[in-house]
Amino acid sequence: MVKSAKILSEIEQNYIEKLVNKGTRIDERSLDSYRDITIKTNVIEKANGSADCTLGNTRVVVGVKLELGTPFPDMPDEGVVTVNAELAPIASPFFESGPPTEVGIELARVVDRGVRQSKAVDTKKLCILKGEKVWIAFVDIYALDHDGNLIDASALAAIAALLTAKMPKVEITKDKEIRLLEETTPLPVVDRPIAVTLAKLNGAIIVDPCLKEEFAMRGRITFTFTEEGNLCALQKGGNGTFLQSEISDAFDKARNIASQLRQFLPK
């Protein structure tokens, strides 16, 4: 099979760089504007929670599945939230089926860190029997269409899916058996973290890079902010470098954008 090359032609690279220097982009956006965002929730009925997020042509579906399991020994009264990402070939000619690649692992880890460090899910409330039974929430990211910035789209979809997830009520019998009831209660989500990715392209900082810009960029940085406006996760990616002044500019920009993006989320 012919593998599609992950490189841009020189002419396209130059074109993208020139546009950025003029303050515009290949899709005519300004340097700090996002592509159109849509979020639909409860798109997968069988899942406990789900969301379908589009960011321009990028599209991601996230499903939340709750399972009963045993807690970690060092946190006996806390449930577990874990994030996984699947980059299936349907999303992009660069993705192949098989074990997760570096891109997939990084995506899952950046989203996971955002959800975990913001303490978005009150894991204490996922505890059923201390030290024995807790809910484990599997947050599975499925990329359907990759046109750049999978991180932000996935982070939005993940928190939207968690916000709308329902947890079955349980009954504990005398002999410590757990019975699931028909009735459900919302998953205890207490924060709405937002990930904002910025790319460094020819010395300029742009937000929400599309696929071609991702090929043209040197470095990328993802900030995740909590509702309070505190930074809860950060990851620099790509083999570019940032000056300290660029980081602090990007930080301020990202913090502003995060509160705007939060409006797309369900309450």
Add this chain to the structure above:
Amino acid sequence: MVIRESLEPAIFSIMFPRTAIDIYIEIVQADGGTRCVGIIAASLALADAGVPLKDLVAGCAAGKIDGTLVLDLNDTEDKCGEADLPLAFMPRTKEITLLQMDGSLSPEEFKDATNLAITGCEEIYEMQRETLKKKYAENRDEINSEKTTTKEGD
């Protein structure tokens, strides 16, 4: 992967077409800061191997424990603290090549923490330079002493 991305910007890879550089980092004992120490050692090893570098890469983490910003967390501090911010830095060009964070930091704390980590990196950078210089000084002394012994032998 983050270590690769933090070292790659320092290497003049353009001088090595069709070449791969393999770097193996072995953590002998983990007590926090393994990522940064790995970077410090790897960049020194690259220099020792004679790979042309833009600069040595120094790494150091800043963090927050009980609301106080601290430098270089150990394992317990990392697990029980409120934030961990590893950073790698090339002091000559002032470029940041690795930056990660988890925990919770306000905008002011973030700025202070980055500054703190950079100060740490600069300190480590001096030690890295000294170590490299010392190696060549030792080589020089060895060669000089060999010269004198051969002379005496004559």
